Amino acid sequence: MTTAPTSRELAHPARDEIRLEGVLHALSDPIRMRIVREMAVVDTELPCSYFSLPVTKSTTTHHFRVLRESGVIQQVYRGTAKLNCLRRDDLNTLFPGLLGSVLAGADGQADRLGSGDRLEQAGS
Amino acid sequence: MTTAPTSRELAHPARDEIRLEGVLHALSDPIRMRIVREMAVVDTELPCSYFSLPVTKSTTTHHFRVLRESGVIQQVYRGTAKLNCLRRDDLNTLFPGLLGSVLAGADGQADRLGSGDRLEQAGS
Numbered sequence: 001m002t003t004a005p006t007s008r009e010l011a012h013p014a015r016d017e018i019r020l021e022g023v024l025h026a027l028s029d030p031i032r033m034r035i036v037r038e039m040a041v042v043d044t045e046l047p048c049s050y051f052s053l054p055v056t057k058s059t060t061t062h063h064f065r066v067l068r069e070s071g072v073i074q075q076v077y078r079g080t081a082k083l084n085c086l087r088r089d090d091l092n093t094l095f096p097g098l099l100g101s102v103l104a105g106a107d108g109q110a111d112r113l114g115s116g117d118r119l120e121q122a123g124s
Numbered sequence: 125m126t127t128a129p130t131s132r133e134l135a136h137p138a139r140d141e142i143r144l145e146g147v148l149h150a151l152s153d154p155i156r157m158r159i160v161r162e163m164a165v166v167d168t169e170l171p172c173s174y175f176s177l178p179v180t181k182s183t184t185t186h187h188f189r190v191l192r193e194s195g196v197i198q199q200v201y202r203g204t205a206k207l208n209c210l211r212r213d214d215l216n217t218l219f220p221g222l223l224g225s226v227l228a229g230a231d232g233q234a235d236r237l238g239s240g241d242r243l244e245q246a247g248s
Contacts, residue, residue, distance in 0.1 A: 016236070019233065020157075020226070020229045020230055020233050021151075021152050021153065021154055021157060022152075024148045024149075024151050024152035024226070025148075025149070025152035027145075027148050028145050028146075028148035028149035028152055029145065030145055033144075033145065094229065094232070094233070095225060095226075095228075095229035095232070095233075096225065096228065096229075096232075097221055097224070097225035097228070098222075098225040098226065098229050100221070100225075101219060101220065101221035101222040101224075101225050102144070102148070102219075102222065104219075104220065104221070105144045105218065105219035105220075105222050106144055108218070108219070108220075109143065109144050109218070109219075112140070
């Protein structure tokens with residue numbers, strides 16, 4: 001069942017509510033893909049403010065919400081900040097190999113396009 | 125470069141024009157996922173009329189176009205019919221493991237949800 005949100009908790013789908021179509025949709029946007037790739041490189045909880053994105057704050061909030069509601073990321077409040085991390089275990093259990101092949105595919109594409117965003121360093 | 129279409133040829137992205145985001149978007153729709161899963165099971169060229177889909181003919185045409193324009197499928201005319209097949213080689217070269225993990229993830233999800241569409245038989 002979806003976690004019931006309180007004023008300080010954000011709604012997340014339980015593992016068995018995560019759907020492949022929703023995950024693929026979440027990952028099909030370049031900004032959301034960039035967020036997910038940066039999270040995968042750093043592999044720790046990150047505040048939304050960590051990400052330097054070429055969109056407005058409200059659009060950033062929207063993208064994080066899509067990622068959370070599709071089950072790709074977990075968001076928790078720590079004080080006034082939202083901290084974000086990938087739901088690697090849930091995704092790997094439900095869809096073995098998917099996240100890894102998407103991340104590798106995004107790296108390969110960045111290399112091919114010479115877009116210089118291979119994200120080998122945190123925050124790059 | 126994109127293949128220049130003639131009156132009897134349909135435009136397809138060349139391999140190096142296929143983008144991960146476009147492929148993920150194409151696969152994020154349940155109807156398109158169903159088409160791709162059926163193609164993967166049969167693994168031969170299939171006419172659009174092979175697929176029994178719960179949508180109108182024009183919507184079906186739209187879904188096939190999204191799949192073609194994203195590089196997921198190849199469509200060619202044979203007489204008056206369009207024949208369709210997956211671009212497995214192109215996808216596996218660009219994004220190793222992606223198509224396989226998506227198809228396996230879709231099978232696993234169908235099993236979990238008991239939706240009875242595991243597609244072990246052609247046309248099921």
